[in-house]
Amino acid sequence: MDIHINEASSIPVYEQIVIQIVAGVREKRLAIGDALPTIRQLAHDLELTTVTVSRAYQILERGRIITTGGRRGTHIHEQAIDNAGRFLREQTETLVREFIHTQLKYGISIDELSSTIAHIISDLKGTTVS
Amino acid sequence: MNSIIALSYLLMLGVLVHFIKTSHIIMRKLTLSRNTAWLQDNPEFLQKHHKAPMWPLYLSATPIFGMIVFGAIVDSYSVLFWTRLAGMGGVLGVVCTIYGLYEKQLLDKIPPSTERYASLLPKTIADYTSKKVARFAYGSIALLAVAYIASFLLKGITPATFAGNIVMMLLIDGGCILSIRHIIRERIPAAGRMQKGQHPDLGKLYKITYIQLMTLVLIFYSVLALTELIFECQGYMIPSPLADWWFTLLKEPHPLQPLVPQAYWDIVVTLVLLPLFLMLTNSKLVKAVKTGTTGSVTNDL
Numbered sequence: 001m002d003i004h005i006n007e008a009s010s011i012p013v014y015e016q017i018v019i020q021i022v023a024g025v026r027e028k029r030l031a032i033g034d035a036l037p038t039i040r041q042l043a044h045d046l047e048l049t050t051v052t053v054s055r056a057y058q059i060l061e062r063g064r065i066i067t068t069g070g071r072r073g074t075h076i077h078e079q080a081i082d083n084a085g086r087f088l089r090e091q092t093e094t095l096v097r098e099f100i101h102t103q104l105k106y107g108i109s110i111d112e113l114s115s116t117i118a119h120i121i122s123d124l125k126g127t128t129v130s
Numbered sequence: 131m132n133s134i135i136a137l138s139y140l141l142m143l144g145v146l147v148h149f150i151k152t153s154h155i156i157m158r159k160l161t162l163s164r165n166t167a168w169l170q171d172n173p174e175f176l177q178k179h180h181k182a183p184m185w186p187l188y189l190s191a192t193p194i195f196g197m198i199v200f201g202a203i204v205d206s207y208s209v210l211f212w213t214r215l216a217g218m219g220g221v222l223g224v225v226c227t228i229y230g231l232y233e234k235q236l237l238d239k240i241p242p243s244t245e246r247y248a249s250l251l252p253k254t255i256a257d258y259t260s261k262k263v264a265r266f267a268y269g270s271i272a273l274l275a276v277a278y279i280a281s282f283l284l285k286g287i288t289p290a291t292f293a294g295n296i297v298m299m300l301l302i303d304g305g306c307i308l309s310i311r312h313i314i315r316e317r318i319p320a321a322g323r324m325q326k327g328q329h330p331d332l333g334k335l336y337k338i339t340y341i342q343l344m345t346l347v348l349i350f351y352s353v354l355a356l357t358e359l360i361f362e363c364q365g366y367m368i369p370s371p372l373a374d375w376w377f378t379l380l381k382e383p384h385p386l387q388p389l390v391p392q393a394y395w396d397i398v399v400t401l402v403l404l405p406l407f408l409m410l411t412n413s414k415l416v417k418a419v420k421t422g423t424t425g426s427v428t429n430d431l
Contacts, residue, residue: 001251007244024250034251045248 001029005046013048017056022065025076025084032081036066036074063087132210135393136202138400139214143198145407146222147191150229151184152416156336157233158182165243179236182229190225194218207393214396215372253314258341267345270352271303277359286363290382294373295355295362302351306344313340339415346406354399361389368395 001024005016024030036042039057043050057074060066064083068074077083103113162169162179169176194217201209255264278299282292314337361367367386377384389395410416 001249002247003250004245004247007246021250030250036250037248042248042250046246047242 003042003046005048014052014056014059017042017053018059021056021060022063022084022087025065025080026088028081030076030080032076032078034076036076038073063090131393132205132207133202135207135210135396136198138397139198139210139218140195141404142214142400143191143194143218145404145411146218147187148411149407150187150222150226152411153226154182154184154187154229154233156415157229160336161233161237161240164237164240167243168241175239186228187225190221194221211392255310255314255341255345258314258338259345263342263345263349267348267352270349270356271299274299274303274352274355274359277356281359281363287359288382288385290377290380291362291367291386293380294376295359299351299355303348306348306351310341310344313337313344335413335415339410339413343406343410350402350406362386368392 003017003020005013007013009016011019021030021036037045039050039053042048043053046053057066057068061068063086064077065080065087066074067077100113104110158179158181162176194213197213197217198210201207201213278287278292278295281287282289287295358368365385365387366389367373368389374384
């Protein structure tokens with residue numbers, strides 16, 4: 001499986017790495033126990049700093065999507081498929097909470113927000129979002 | 131006799147020059163594949179660097195060619211031998227290093243593309259050649275090492291011969307293994323860029339061809355060294371000025387009788403190596419380099 005990053009995107013690069021690895025697990029392009037490149041190797045291949053890749057790997061390790069075993073290297077966690085669903089829900093919840101809090105600070109009411117989000121979801125239904 | 135040796139050395143020089151030339155063209159394509167969008171915005175850079183300069187290679191190869199011809203004219207095996215060692219091994223090695231450093235400098239001048247790819251699953255040698263061939267190659271190295279140690283412990287060969295054999299094995303096998311590891315691990319992004327964007331066949335072929343070639347060299351060297359060891363255990367060896375120098379360095383009298391004159395051996399090795407190099411020069415990779423592929427900003431290389 002290839003990983004693709006776009007530095008021009010509004011999504012931070014470490015998050016792009018996280019999203020693609022989680023998607024790879026959910027779509028079964030990455031199997032349980034598959035070895036992943038080291039932080040240094042992936043940073044070199046993607047021409048990034050090790051800090052960026054390390055941040056992505058730390059998030060994935062906390063979400064039990066990957067497991068790092070010192071000299072044995074980094075592998076896909078044995079419960080990664082189950083954990084991926086929960087991980088995405090948690091990530092979504094965190095992002096939505098942050099978004100709602102920001103909007104409330106701007107003075108938008110819960111009803112307005114709810115109506116806007118419902119409208120957007122209604123528009124998106126039946127379309128494939130890439 | 132020296133004319134035939136000179137002819138075999140000229141043949142060797144020709145294939146080496148061809149090999150370095152092809153490698154440099156591929157390296158330049160890899161360099162320019164770093165950021166095609168930037169190259170489109172900087173046509174003057176592409177215009178200046180779209181062709182890999184071959185003059186340093188030809189400039190270095192011409193005196194070597196001249197020395198081989200000179201060695202044949204004056205009928206001196208010593209001139210031919212040292213021209214091959216210092217010229218083909220030394221001068222062309224320096225040219226390759228300079229080419230490598232120059233490409234690195236050029237690469238640093240091109241900013242990385244905003245969109246980049248990498249393989250997430252680590253590759254192994256088995257991804258580019260059959261597992262059986264890879265196991266056979268590494269097995270042959272292990273067999274050679276065991277054979278060297280056993281023949282030394284059983285006093286089949288002297289300490290100086292043993293040390294010489296080990297040094298040669300470390301240099302040749304070590305060099306091949308390091309280059310295989312380098313191509314597998316370090317060049318994935320570059321070859322991947324070529325596959326994604328500009329040269330879909332070339333990116334894949336480049337890795338496959340280089341790794342298969344290095345694996346073949348490993349097997350070839352093991353077979354050759356094992357054959358040589360059998361003769362060494364029986365008190366024979368292929369004489370050469372290099373072996374004489376080695377025994378003098380270790381202050382050990384030359385214990386082995388010449389099996390065949392070094393000159394005959396050189397011709398045999400050249401003739402055996404020739405199919406290997408011809409296979410490479412006629413490979414799909416070299417054809418892809420010559421013809422190029424479609425839809426690329428660097429396609430006109």
